[in-house]
Amino acid sequence: MIQVGVAGIGMVAPGIENWAQGRERLLAGDPCDLATPLPKLTGEILPANERRRITTHIRLALQCAQDAIAGGTLAPADVATVFASSGGDLEIVDKIITSLGQPGKPISPTQFHNSVLNAAAGYWSIATHGHAASTSISAHDASFAAGVLEAATRVEVEGQPVLLVASDPLSPPTLHPSRPLAAPFGVALLLVPGPAKWVVTIELRKTDAFSEMGVAELERMRGGNPAARSLPLLAQLASGEPGQVNIPYLSGLGLCLNVAAC
């Protein structure tokens, strides 16, 4: 069992710009239609020259990260980061591989360095002047739960605050049939050692029973985007009440998350 504090939350989804809006929507059980476009993501945390280079997925991840850290007492530069994403930016992959089909296989150098799974992590460190440890991980549909474990083990073993960002954008049209996601979604949790606004106890369990969302549109989102597997946890945190949620991990495994308010 691992225990971590949750000191900040970030959320971006169709029609939802930040955790304050997400919390309201979750409390009211009133999500936006999944086809609603993402709010305007500016990437404003980056200097203008870098901002021009980034993609929607990188903006999504940076916005969540910024949301979770805003208003807190921790300087972002001192916080280690874990970026979890099932497949990163498939839109960039689509562009690059399409270019490879052209004569001379011309690839954009900017697209190439933006194609790495740790692109958002790199831009976040540049934006915050942060030299702390950072990792970027994937476990396909289990990427959110894997991100929780990677971040929580860092909090516990290294004794340092860790910002977890989980985000998955929509697949581009060519890859959509092979990797259909219902909507883009991003979430960030600022995890800290010791007490915080909430305390979450994490247990890895053999189970096939997982928490679902009561509202159909939210449940469609939860099942339709790996990062949105976080929704039951976000709903529990939004409620302000103690409680337990079960999040799917790898086949036959789940994370039992016990939320207590401090």
Next chain:
Amino acid sequence: MDRSLKITAYTVTTAAGRGVADHLKALEGDASALRPCDFDSIDLQTWIGRVDGVEDAAIDGVLRDYDCRNNRLAMLGIQQDGFVQEVDRAKRAYGADRVGLFMGTSTSGIGQTEVAYASRDPRTGALPKDYNYRTTHNMYSGAGFCRRLLGLSGPAQAISTACSSSAKVFGTAYRYMRAGLCDAAVVAGVDSLCEMTLMGFNSLQLVSSEPCRPFDRDRDGINIGEAAGFALLEWPSDDADVCLLGYGESSDAYHMSRPHPEGAGAVLSMEKALSSAGLRPTDIDYVNLHGTATPANDLAEDRALMTIFDGQVACSSTKGVTGHTLGAAGIVEAIFSCIAVTHDLLPGTHNMLHVDPAIQSRILLEPQLRPVRRVLSNSFGFGGSNASLVIGQPL
């Protein structure tokens, strides 16, 4: 806190051969396994580190959905040096659900998507029906494949931080074990040749038209290679030959594809690795450099090394043997560090003719036989992602 883990078993497959014995021979000698680029339809003046026989190692049976170049390379690699038998022993000792699996990769099986795009339906643009994103291209494909191949059911994930990916797996394994999520861990790094990385590094003008020459006066870029490396990690015991002693991670916060000119992030990751091992710079006998052979990377790493070691430590880059195996480079060079410690061998820097006069560190041109107790190994990647490992005899 003590960061030690016993490295019970390890194996490596690169252009230089399959298994540890082939690589010991390569590191003792001066032959390079690099060859002029002959990969698929790539028309590029460069050299590559290509593993022979990957094309013939098709995956069939229940795991056939995983068939792609990256997983073929993983399967070839995992079958060397009795590694699977060692994992079986660990499974019996701890239970399959108590052995974790953490794999570093930069591009996973993206080559399969390149192949699929090349055979799109000319009318609809649809990808071929037998294309399977999850089991080939997805970042987790190789980790999922090896987890099933080994019959493991513990925690698992892919780590993808470009060229530091499979150095970082060691830290993750340590933390998962320390936090009680598993009792042992298979750590891995697998990356295979694909058009995207060859043409992508070419677009950044980072590939050399000749065999790569790390730290040489005339170095002008990397040779891309492919590799699969695996290690089994357990808690230390009295019979340990070689251990992970410490690890360090940092971010450059400088540029997406260029290193900090003074190697500031590299200094930080080496410092953290040393302090987590409870060691001083003078305790290190050899540094296996990231040493990719681009003019800027090697110079920045030299600056970082001078800051910590002041030219007092022997160091070399083994990229001239294998090429730059990207997401697999971290574990390949961690295993070279294990070989250095267990065979008292300091590898040289293959293909080097004249040390760059701007380089101040003590770069070994030729391999040397002398006692090696502790090695520091560096891996740095795009996005300013740095990782350093300390590997050596138990403390």
